[in-house]
Every structure is written in C-alpha cells, then in structure tokens.
Amino acid sequence: MMTVNQIMGDSPNQIYGNFGKRFFAWMMAKSSGTYDKIAGERKRSLFANLQGKVLEIGPGTGPNLPxxxxDIHWIGIEPNLHTHSYLKKQAxxxxxxxxxRIGNAEWLDAEDNSIDTVVSTLVLCSVPNINYTLQAIIRVLKPGGRFLFLEHVAAPQGSLLRQLQNRISxxxxxxxxxxxxxxxxxxxLENAGFSSINYERFDAKLPIVSPHIIGIATK
Ligand SMILES: C[S@@+](CC[C@H](N)C(=O)[O-])C[C@H]1O[C@@H](n2cnc3c(N)ncnc32)[C@H](O)[C@@H]1O
Known part of the structure; x- marks a missing residue:
C-alpha cells in the first residue's frame, strides 16, 4: 500500500506555502488571455460538443469557462484555494x-462511472502522479466517456530543446x-488503459514548453 507522500511527492503547498499559492493564482489570472491567443481556437473546437456532466481537473482561475x-453540469476540482475566487467571478x-471543489486529480471526488467528459488543460504536466491521475479519470468516466486534453509535453528525445528541458526541470x-x-x-496516456486515443501535436511557439498535444481519449 503506497502512502500519500509516495503518491503525491512533495506537495507544492509544502514548498511555497500560502504566499506562493496566492501568487500563482494571480499569475494564472493575468496570463490566461495570452495563452488563449495561442490555443483559443483549438479549445473552441475541442469543447464545442460538450454535454452532460463535465469534470475539469485543475481549472485554475477558469480560463476554459468561456x-x-x-447547459453543461460543470464540476471543477482544484487544489489551489486562491484560484477559487477568480474562477467564481468568471463563472x-x-x-x-x-x-x-477543493481536491486533487489523483483522488477525484466523484462516483465511479458518473462523468460524461473529463477536461484537462495544462494540468498533466503539474500533477505529482500522472498515472494515479489517469486511473482516477478512467474510474469516474462513464463507459464510452471522453477525456479531453490540451497539454504541453517533452520535446523529442535527443533534441536541443529536450536537453534544455531536462536541465531546467x-x-x-x-x-x-x-x-x-x-x-x-x-x-x-497511451499506457493508461483507455479504449482509444486520438491526439495531434502542435508547436505553441512558447519558450521551453512549445511542444503541445491536444486530443481525446475514450474510456
Ligand atoms: C498551469 S495551471 C493550469 C490551469 C488551467 N487548467 C489552465 O488551463 O490555465 C495548473 C493547474 O493544475 C492545478 N493542479 C496542480 N496539481 C494538481 C493536482 N494534483 N490535481 C488537480 N489539479 C492540480 C494547479 O493548482 C493549477 O491550477
């Protein structure tokens, strides 16, 4: 049986404390417009046909809400309490x-087989345990339910950018x-046990975190 610390690693809360979390919430609120200039059109088509119960992990200050x-039933699970007031204002x-709700993606506060769609944008890079997160997503999705993701990822092995990413990590x-x-x-994602996955890569033209994937995995 793994302990919470083994699963989650160092919690960013332990590293930064309250001030850091407040600062990150403010930064997210300030920078979401810039990122949406890059990814807004892609988000628009990814989210266009959402219906029913939608659970977003790590929604931050709510840049996806627009x-x-x-008419969807939206549930958000976000551990940084300081983002909540920004998100509520946006809603x-x-x-x-x-x-x-306050919580972590590794232990999703939702019933098994209860959610039509789970959404994650720029969160799988941050969760302390990606495998637990993906298993939790599969658990809460209804059979045939979809996981929509938009994430920055590692550059190809051996590339200059990858070396830089490894060093700076x-x-x-x-x-x-x-x-x-x-x-x-x-x-x-490919090893998590979804019944199908479709994704494409794109270059967001950002320093360090340019390589992105966007796609849909189906339970
Ligand atoms: C880079 S921000 C992205 C926020 C938002 N999804 C967006 O697209 O702008 C990463 C978010 O993931 C949240 N997060 C970090 N660890 C998490 C975890 N274990 N479970 C759920 N969310 C987490 C952070 O608090 C933060 O809001």
Missing part, C-alpha cells in the same frame, strides 16, 4: 452554474508550481 456550452460574469518545478517541462505525457 468555451463551454451553457458569475458568464452566468454559468458551477460546482467547484528541477528549477522549473519550483518556479512553475510543480510543472514538469519534460514529461512524456503521451506515453502515460
């Missing part, structure tokens, strides 16, 4: 009903609230 159809502005994790710039997220 892309969602109004109010958009007139969206939300159910925002220990510092990046500290300054980036637990983010791993060199995570081979697509391998974890």
């Amino acid at each position: 892309y969602y159809p109004k 109010e502005k958009l007139n969206l009903n939300i159910d925002l 220990p510092i990046w994790k500290v300054i980036g609230d637990g983010c791993h710039p060199d995570r081979e997220t697509w391998i974890a």
Whole structure:
C-alpha cells in the first residue's frame, strides 16, 4: 500500500506555502488571455460538443469557462484555494452554474462511472502522479466517456530543446508550481488503459514548453 507522500511527492503547498499559492493564482489570472491567443481556437473546437456532466481537473482561475456550452453540469476540482475566487467571478460574469471543489486529480471526488467528459488543460504536466491521475479519470468516466486534453509535453528525445528541458526541470518545478517541462505525457496516456486515443501535436511557439498535444481519449 503506497502512502500519500509516495503518491503525491512533495506537495507544492509544502514548498511555497500560502504566499506562493496566492501568487500563482494571480499569475494564472493575468496570463490566461495570452495563452488563449495561442490555443483559443483549438479549445473552441475541442469543447464545442460538450454535454452532460463535465469534470475539469485543475481549472485554475477558469480560463476554459468561456468555451463551454451553457447547459453543461460543470464540476471543477482544484487544489489551489486562491484560484477559487477568480474562477467564481468568471463563472458569475458568464452566468454559468458551477460546482467547484477543493481536491486533487489523483483522488477525484466523484462516483465511479458518473462523468460524461473529463477536461484537462495544462494540468498533466503539474500533477505529482500522472498515472494515479489517469486511473482516477478512467474510474469516474462513464463507459464510452471522453477525456479531453490540451497539454504541453517533452520535446523529442535527443533534441536541443529536450536537453534544455531536462536541465531546467528541477528549477522549473519550483518556479512553475510543480510543472514538469519534460514529461512524456503521451506515453502515460497511451499506457493508461483507455479504449482509444486520438491526439495531434502542435508547436505553441512558447519558450521551453512549445511542444503541445491536444486530443481525446475514450474510456
Ligand atoms: C498551469 S495551471 C493550469 C490551469 C488551467 N487548467 C489552465 O488551463 O490555465 C495548473 C493547474 O493544475 C492545478 N493542479 C496542480 N496539481 C494538481 C493536482 N494534483 N490535481 C488537480 N489539479 C492540480 C494547479 O493548482 C493549477 O491550477
């Protein structure tokens, strides 16, 4: 039986404390517009046909809310309490009903086989345990339910960018609230046990975290 610490590793909360978490929440709120200029169109088509119960892991300050159809039942699971007030304001502005919970993606606070779609944008790079997270997602999805993801990932092995990502990773994790710039997220996704996965790569033209994947995995 693994302990919580073995599963989660160092919690960013332990590293930064309250001030750090507040700062990251503020940074996320400030920078989401810039990222949406890069990925907004892709998000729009990824989220266009959402319906029923949608669970978003790590929704941060709520940059995805404007892309969602109004009639979905949205549940968000976000460990950084300081993001919650930004997200709630955004939901109010958009007139969206939300159910925002504090928690971790590794232990999703949702019943087995109960969710139509799970969403993750820029979260699989940050979760302390990606394999536990993917198993939790599969557990809560209804049979045939879909996992929509948009994530930055490791550059190809042996590339200059990959060497840089590997070197900078220990510092990046500290300054980036637990983010791993060199995570081979697509391998974890392919091995998680979804019945099918479709994704494509694109270059977001950002420093360090340019390589991205966007796609859909079906339970
Ligand atoms: C880079 S931010 C992305 C926020 C938002 N999804 C977006 O697209 O802008 C990473 C988010 O993942 C959250 N996070 C970190 N560890 C997590 C975990 N174990 N479970 C769920 N969310 C987590 C962070 O608090 C943060 O809100």
